[in-house]
Amino acid sequence: MIHTYGLERIGIFYPANVYRNMSPAWLTEQALIRGEGMLSDTGALVVQTGKYTGRSPKDKFIVDTPAIHEYIAWNNVNRPISREKFDALKAKMTAYLQNRDIFLFDGFAGADLVCRKKFRIINELASENLFIRNLLIRPTADELSQFGDPDFTVIVTPGYRCDPKTDGVRSEAAIIIDYETRVVLIAGTQYAGEIKKSVFSVMNYFLPDEGVLPMHCSANMDPVTKETAIFFGLSGTGKTTLSADPNRKLIGDDEHGWSPRGIFNFEGGCYAKCINLNAEKEPDIYNAIRSGSLVENVVLDPATRRPNYFDSKYTENTRVGYPIEYIPNAAIPGIGGIPKVIIFLTADSFGVLPPISRLSKEAAMYHFITGFTSKVAGTEQGITEPVPTFSTLFGEPFMPLAPEIYAGMLGERIETYHTKVFLVNTGWTGGPYGIGSRMDLKYTRAMITAALNGRLDSVPYKHDSRFNVDVPQSCPGVPNQILNPRDTWANKKSYDIMADKVAAMFHENFTEKYPDVPEEVSDAGPKPKARL
Structure with missing residues (x-):
């Protein structure tokens, strides 16, 4: 029996x-x-999901x-x-x-x-x-x-x-x-x-x-002070990469709750993308693909069983699942304190959002509800120019309740704990996709480090009335000229046209999808030229 x-x-x-x-x-x-x-040469199990x-x-x-x-x-x-x-x-x-x-x-x-x-x-x-x-x-x-x-x-x-x-x-x-x-x-x-x-x-x-706010985000903390930060972002914005900071403990890379006691990971492992993975840029993920890991749809050399992370033969969405213990600086158990800083990540392929900006409580609720990033030309058949993508709460398919419930809980926590919130654009600068260039990762890391260690608290800020955010005018380790995106465009008129277009996208999406959100939240978002 x-x-x-x-x-x-x-x-x-x-x-x-x-x-x-x-x-x-x-x-x-x-x-x-x-x-x-079959096994790869690293000892990981590799499957094809059909x-x-x-x-x-x-x-x-x-x-x-x-x-x-x-x-x-x-x-x-x-x-x-x-x-x-x-x-x-x-x-x-x-x-x-x-x-x-x-x-x-x-x-x-x-x-x-x-x-x-x-x-x-x-x-x-x-x-x-x-x-x-x-x-x-x-x-x-x-x-x-x-x-x-x-x-x-x-x-x-x-x-x-x-x-x-x-x-x-x-x-x-x-x-x-x-x-x-x-x-x-x-x-x-x-x-x-x-x-x-x-x-x-x-x-x-x-x-x-x-009384717990569930969030589709990654989280890390200072190993000494236990100061905690959370990172929201859709696919391609750098959420996993930027939260895997060698100088901080990784609490988790995807799913967390915020209780009165602090942040906690829902999971005991990570599910990371493998496409274009290399040991130099993402060593923790690269080295986690070993015995005990489950890899999906990565191409193996038939003779050597060596994985080719740059081959998208089966899909761009190649993945690996591994226990969080495979990450050397993982926080175990996955528990942190009350977040001192929240980072919203967006990959703006239009090249108009500031690389980093500070958000009010209401603006944070707005961007939390909106969940913006953009797909670029060539990523999907038929896409010839950047396409905006809005995913409610940075995880729309997994949020069964009304978005106002989750956003309200976030706003209450920001106000109660005086949590600072920043919007970080990991997308394009100097022009849209095809003209400008992707934001340099070292500058993005420097901006996030400055946000986490409080070095952006005392710098001068300039209010961007179109996007309704406050933009720092200096940041340690970052050239001042890239902080204001309009200054990076050769043609300032072209910037204004594109920026108005993106602001209008935000406004139209919010008006259509969230008519019942409080006015103070809807007013905290980007404003098209006609509404300035």
């Missing part, structure tokens, strides 16, 4: 075998035996029930699905898992013990079980023996493909969260990031009711 660890309660009655909380070496070995991947090489937000649903309906911000990201469709798909997925080997991981989300949630992840693939073992907080032997019932269960069956007609979903893939019964279904996709982000979505729903 095999030990099922209570899987019957979720509907799995006849598993072939159940492997619970196995070691990375054992899971890697099983993945190789089962043909799920059709889905990234998240599939259009395939994500929330079970709509009377108990939760009024709390969800229903929109084109938070889509409803009926209880009947959810229950039917769950029955199909659990039937699919009967008589199969099951890889089980029981672990935690939340380094703060007061806020910690217990998650049970049920996998059909050893490789995905290795991934989530790396990403969640791993229980000690004593904690595992006393784990009890999970707070939330996630069932992951990439081999089961949905039928849109009968299952009531959009495609063969589906990610469905039932906040009432506390179960997540992930079917038809092998992209492991769906598991991680489903855990994040769960925390984002429950924690605000406990």
Whole structure:
């Protein structure tokens, strides 16, 4: 008789075998035996995720029930699905898992013990079980023996493909969260990031009711003073790179909560991009790709098994998941103090936002809600000029509640703790993409260092009325001429035209998406020429 660890309660009655909380070496070995991947020359397990090489937000649903309906911000990201469709798909997925080997991981989300949630992840693939073992907080032997019932269960069956007609979903893939019964279904996709982000979505729903602000951000702290900073930013803005400061302890690279006690990491690992990775620029991530890591969609040399991080044959979104202990300066456990500084990162490919500017509380709430960056020409088929991207709260697909709830909590914390907030543009200077150049990383690091150590507190500032921000006129280690973006453009009239265009984009997006936000917040954002 095999030990099922209570899987019957979720509907799995006849598993072939159940492997619970196995070691990375054992899971890697099983993945190789089962043909799920191959080893790189670094010892990392490398898998190909097939059709889905990234998240599939259009395939994500929330079970709509009377108990939760009024709390969800229903929109084109938070889509409803009926209880009947959810229950039917769950029955199909659990039937699919009967008589199969099951890889089980029981672990935690939340380094703060007061806020910690217990998650049970049920996998059909050893490789995905290795991934989530790396990403969640791993229980000690004593904690595992006393784990009890999970707070939330996630069932992951990439081999089961949905039928849109009968299952009531959009495609063969589906990610469905039932906040009432506390179960997540992930079917038809092998992209492991769906598991991680489903855990994040769960925390984002429950924690605000406990007085905790959940955030899609990275965080680090001074190793001596414990002074803590958090970094918000969408893909390509440098969030992971800039928070991995060799002079500071990394609390975490992606998902955190802000409680009255301070910042805490939701996770026990990191999920970093690998594209164009090199040892010189990002040594911590490069050296973390070793035995025990799970790598997705990186091209290997067939003879040497050497990874080619510059080859985007399968996707630009190549990834590696590894335990945070693989980072030499990681803060373990992932707990910091009350943030003294907040950094909003944006990669402005239009080249008009200041490289660093100071935000008021209201402006911070505005930019938190807005979540701006931009895609550049050539990154996607059909894009011939910079395209603005706005993602609410820097993580729109994972935020089930109204944005005003999260933004209000941030504003309260900024006011209570006198937290300083800066908007940092890691994008273009001297002109838009194709004319100007990308902001030099060493200057961005110098600006952030100055913001963190208080050296921007006493310098003179100039108010930019168009973007409604205060721009420092000097910064240690940074040439004064790059601090005001208009000065870096050869053609000042062209700057004004482009800047008005970007300010109008902000205004139109905010007016359309957030009509119920308080006026003092909406007025704190960029102002097109007609509104100056």
